[in-house]
Amino acid sequence: MKILRFGSRGPLVELLQLALTRAGYNPGPIDGVFGGRTLAAVQNFQRDMGLVPDGIVGPLTHRTLMPWYTGYVTHTIRRGDTLYHLALQYGSTVRAIETANPGIDPLSLSVGRIVVIPLGFDVVPTNINYSSTLIGYIVRGLSARYPFLNVGEMGRSVMGRPLYYISTGSGSNRVFYNASHHANEWITTPLLLKFLEDFAKAYVSGGNIYNIPAQDIFNASTIYIAPAVNPDGIDLVTGELDSGTYFESARALSRNYPDIPFPSGWKANIRGVDTNLQYPAGWEQARQIKFAEGFTRPGPRDYVGSGPLVAPESLAIYDFTLEIDPALILAYHTQGGVIYWKFLDYNPAGSEEIGRRLSEASGYALEETPYGSGFAGYKDWFIQDFNRPGYTIEAGRGVNPLPISQFDSIYNENIGILTLAAILTPGGPLV
Numbered sequence: 040m041k042i043l044r045f046g047s048r049g050p051l052v053e054l055l056q057l058a059l060t061r062a063g064y065n066p067g068p069i070d071g072v073f074g075g076r077t078l079a080a081v082q083n084f085q086r087d088m089g090l091v092p093d094g095i096v097g098p099l100t101h102r103t104l105m106p107w108y109t110g111y112v113t114h115t116i117r118r119g120d121t122l123y124h125l126a127l128q129y130g131s132t133v134r135a136i137e138t139a140n141p142g143i144d145p146l147s148l149s150v151g152r153i154v155v156i157p158l159g160f161d162v163v164p165t166n167i168n169y170s171s172t173l174i175g176y177i178v179r180g181l182s183a184r185y186p187f188l189n190v191g192e193m194g195r196s197v198m199g200r201p202l203y204y205i206s207t208g209s210g211s212n213r214v215f216y217n218a219s220h221h222a223n224e225w226i227t228t229p230l231l232l233k234f235l236e237d238f239a240k241a242y243v244s245g246g247n248i249y250n251i252p253a254q255d256i257f258n259a260s261t262i263y264i265a266p267a268v269n270p271d272g273i274d275l276v277t278g279e280l281d282s283g284t285y286f287e288s289a290r291a292l293s294r295n296y297p298d299i300p301f302p303s304g305w306k307a308n309i310r311g312v313d314t315n316l317q318y319p320a321g322w323e324q325a326r327q328i329k330f331a332e333g334f335t336r337p338g339p340r341d342y343v344g345s346g347p348l349v350a351p352e353s354l355a356i357y358d359f360t361l362e363i364d365p366a367l368i369l370a371y372h373t374q375g376g377v378i379y380w381k382f383l384d385y386n387p388a389g390s391e392e393i394g395r396r397l398s399e400a401s402g403y404a405l406e407e408t409p410y411g412s413g414f415a416g417y418k419d420w421f422i423q424d425f426n427r428p429g430y431t432i433e434a435g436r437g438v439n440p441l442p443i444s445q446f447d448s449i450y451n452e453n454i455g456i457l458t459l460a461a462i463l464t465p466g467g468p469l470v
């Protein structure tokens with residue numbers, strides 16, 4: 040992680056301020072500006088941790104902050120330790136420790152064993168701007184806390200960032216949700232991650248999600264999530280990427296489109312290819328339409344690329360979809376409060392009915408895709424090649440990027456969609 044110091048700005052400063060707050064320090068408001076109060080909080084933290092209190096957050100301070108980035112610590116069992124005392128010591132609970140360490144016997148802890156201890160806060164923040172660094176910490180933190188989650192990489196972005204997937208459930212009814220094909224629609228990333236965390240919590244406690252027992256869903260379905268299809272683009276929009284070759288080349292590309300604000304109007308991958316105009320489903324039509332609109336070369340959005348699947352991010356999603364063979368997909372975008380369910384005249388069994396249920400659960404309108412954006416998208420290709428229900432969800436309302444302050448309302452609108460989509464599939468458990 041980057042070195043942060045007085046005067047630094049951006050999403051990593053927000054993450055630092057969040058971590059300090061979680062650790063019990065007061066960096067002032069979480070505003071992404073490393074000012075005097077953040078400096079004092081860093082120095083206090085460093086002093087308490089036995090580090091040199093220079094106020095500069097370099098590799099050692101970052102490493103020491105890791106539990107408050109990822110939400111867990113590791114502890115080596117010593118003679119006399121009990122789960123109860125460990126929970127007290129770290130602000131955890133016995134159940135959380137048992138969940139994170141399957142098979143642990145609280146009555147005979149073996150000395151020297153390393154245990155994962157979840158800390159007393161949720162892993163997924165819903166109050167700060169996102170970055171690929173944060174996404175990596177969340178993936179690590181969730182899989183440490185909930186070992187029944189399966190985590191992996193489906194590929195790498197242009198800049199080599201991992202394209203993560205996480206799955207939960209043991210059932211044969213497979214569904215796939217992905218988010219942030221478009222960079223400045225990144226609020227969909229915490230949407231999927233928060234859903235996953237809430238689902239895992241409900242599963243562990245035997246509770247419900249959207250009034251449905253999580254354990255029933257877990258046993259019937261497997262939910263695959265790709266939380267961030269376009270991490271390079273997210274970093275560009277929120278500011279983790281603010282210098283260097285890739286940043287400069289993106290800025291140069293954006294000068295060809297002076298009416299689109301930079302970087303906030305950026306949707307494409309870091310090479311200026313729109314990752315959701317990359318799928319082999321009417322790609323030639325998409326090319327004609329977008330070229331006629333003036334999107335003839337790489338830029339912030341709507342450039343279809345030199346051919347289908349030239350963007351590694353789209354190719355990874357394509358390959359992963361073929362591999363897991365899902366019964367249904369959701370592709371998350373912002374904004375408008377709309378659910379698109381059609382591609383051309385394809386009409387997969389159950390698609391309209393499921394779409395109606397998702398619409399009722401969210402208050403979002405169920406609509407046919409406008410012609411101008413009706414080709415080469417992920418859901419278009421899925422419907423065409425699989426002939427199964429696929430939906431583009433345009434969450435929230437406003438101007439992209441939607442501010443994180445909209446998160447709670449977006450989450451409340453979409454929790455029903457995210458839950459029902461896992462069980463309403465044709466042949467799924469609740470039909």
Ligand SMILES: [Zn+2]
Binds near residue numbers: 221224315372373
């Ligand atoms: Zn979009």
